[in-house]
Amino acid sequence: MFGRIARRYDLANHLLSGGTDFLWRRRATRIVEQWQPRRVLDLATGSGDLALALQRRLPEAAITAADFSPEMLEIAKRKGVRETVLADALHLPFAAESFDCVTVAFGLRNMADWNLALREMGRVLRAGGHLLVLDFSLPAGALRPAYRFYLHRCLPGLASLVTGQKEAYDYLAGSIEKFPSGKEMTLLIKANGFANASAESLTGGIATIYAASR
Numbered sequence: 001m002f003g004r005i006a007r008r009y010d011l012a013n014h015l016l017s018g019g020t021d022f023l024w025r026r027r028a029t030r031i032v033e034q035w036q037p038r039r040v041l042d043l044a045t046g047s048g049d050l051a052l053a054l055q056r057r058l059p060e061a062a063i064t065a066a067d068f069s070p071e072m073l074e075i076a077k078r079k080g081v082r083e084t085v086l087a088d089a090l091h092l093p094f095a096a097e098s099f100d101c102v103t104v105a106f107g108l109r110n111m112a113d114w115n116l117a118l119r120e121m122g123r124v125l126r127a128g129g130h131l132l133v134l135d136f137s138l139p140a141g142a143l144r145p146a147y148r149f150y151l152h153r154c155l156p157g158l159a160s161l162v163t164g165q166k167e168a169y170d171y172l173a174g175s176i177e178k179f180p181s182g183k184e185m186t187l188l189i190k191a192n193g194f195a196n197a198s199a200e201s202l203t204g205g206i207a208t209i210y211a212a213s214r
């Protein structure tokens with residue numbers, strides 16, 4: 001599915017989020033910067049926007065960008081991501097404790113087994129290393145019904161105009177509904193070997209950044 005939408009993925013992201021995705025990745029990058037990591041793994045890097053932002057903000061750090069879609073990685077490379085690795089997040093080809101920081105933006109939700117994925121992230125992180133997960137969530141309160149309407153009724157049609165792939169965006173709405181968020185997600189992260197898990201809600205709760213340490 002990601003291979004099919006790869007070519008139009010960036011355009012669809014920026015149009016359908018009204019450019020807010022830039023702000024979310026910028027906030028994620030600022031958080032990672034505070035940790036001062038030397039070796040960062042950006043998992044499910046897709047077309048590489050977070051990896052690129054990290055490369056720019058942390059010029060001294062080694063940023064490895066991994067994804068299991070060759071089509072997505074090709075685009076990331078073309079955009080300037082320096083180190084790309086074709087890899088499945090559920091079976092990472094890296095030794096234990098290879099990284100100081102693992103980031104995953106809009107990726108964990110799409111993985112077949114969230115627990116296994118989080119444990120793999122923990123395995124490749126050094127003790128004391130940091131995890132950052134950025135993903136969609138459902139806003140609470142009055143915004144929730146309006147957002148759900150947009151998600152289920154408007155987004156798939158609009159996205160199919162941009163990408164020609166309506167099913168991928170029907171899938172997106174369903175996956176956001178099923179994905180744990182807020183406290184539930186911090187508990188899932190802790191249950192998989194992390195400490196100090198916190199959640200920061202963005203844009204009224206449409207997205208959330210989770211941070212934790214190993």
Ligand SMILES: C[S@@+](CC[C@H](N)C(=O)[O-])C[C@H]1O[C@@H](n2cnc3c(N)ncnc32)[C@H](O)[C@@H]1O
Nearest residue numbers: 002044045046067068069072088089105106107
């Ligand atoms: C919605 S895109 C997110 C891309 C990028 N991180 C961003 O912020 O735009 C999700 C990406 O996750 C990748 N992905 C999903 N499951 C994966 C897995 N098990 N291993 C590696 N990549 C995976 C897909 O190939 C896709 O590129």
